[in-house]
Amino acid sequence: VSFTVDSFTDQDVEAVAMLARQYFPEKGRASVETVGRILRYQYLMKECGQMPPSMVCRDREGKPVGFLGVTNIPFQYRDRVITGAYASDFLISESARNSLTALRMLKVFFSGPQDFSFTDDANLTSRQLWERLGGMTAYSQSIYYKTPVRPASFIARPIVKGRNRAFGITLCKSAFLIDFLMNRVNMPRFRPEQMNVTYQLLKPDDLINLMELHMRGYYLHPRLTKDGAQYYLGLIEMEEQYGKLFKAAVVDDRGYVDWFVYYLNSDKSCSVLYSESLKGREDLLFKSLLWHSYRQGGVELSGRLNPVQAGTWIGRNSLLLPGRFWAMVHTAQKELLADLLTDKAFLRRL
């Protein structure tokens, strides 16, 4: 066998950062140092757990040619605490693809001591590998949404692509004006004056409190500690290559309403990482999120739809895109597997 699978260590950071920049376009926008700093933080801090470790695949000379990032997360599952191993940044360099490296790495990963393994960003190839090794696709967790924030600009965007610059500028300015006027003449898709909410900077304590309130009713959800919340918020702050970060806890006169985290990128698209509300306040969540992104100049919002949000405002008013990325699970425990595939499992890396 030409390649070996080892634990990811500090010595591998630079080589893996270079690979990650090559294979993940969004990481390619950041420097090797920045990507390395994120990798070190994300996969080598004690908060990401000990076993199984993140893995590298090395060639004969010991050089990393593949990587599988692992974050071990304590989960509350019914009345016990279990460990979920979250896989991310899975990559194999072209030079190592003809030696079954991907299957070898996943086999090693699945054989770890975790109760279950999961990911929420598998592409079609990864999905096929997971399924062949006994994993399952969590279809209800694999639906993405896209919704306009500025409808006229949203429609103008695909028309402008590939056209000449003068036409593009004219159309975009016209669309921006239409969106502005629609808002002025009381035709907004949301009315902030009726919402009466306050946006607070999301802090670790808010996150813990909101998660605790939000997670009631789930069979399985992450057990968030203060260290865990700090780790997570620290990580998303480092990932500047995705755009400008906004993280807010939304409060009204009855207390917490919801919380959200999104990146606003340079083309004014808002990529939502998390947007969760307290039970029964889902519609308010997306209206508050839309208004927030509108004020930041956003044109569209996109993100992964939590299954419990499918019947709410966002589910009814968005373009739903199943399978942009797939949520995958793997476990040898049959009862747990059945629960993981329901919408009562909160399958996120928090």
Place this chain on the structure above:
Amino acid sequence: MRTTRLTSGESMLQDVIHLIEKMLQVDGLNGESELIESGLLDSLALVNLMTTLEENYAIRITPDMIDFEHFSNPAAIFSMVQHCIQMKRSNSG
């Protein structure tokens, strides 16, 4: 509906080789041709090959059978397929 082919060992090996050649779009393989070390078979190709074998021989290749030695050459794959067929027969019999 596909059915298990009751062929002699030799012709079934040829059948397996033919399937692999067709899938990998290569010619001239024999029972001992290296598939993994030679770089012919990558992870995705292996997944597709397993699906093809399952469909052609009405067998089920379980995750615990994905031992890379079983896929190192056509003869090893043929042995694994035979094993799966025998397992299926003993389970149904």
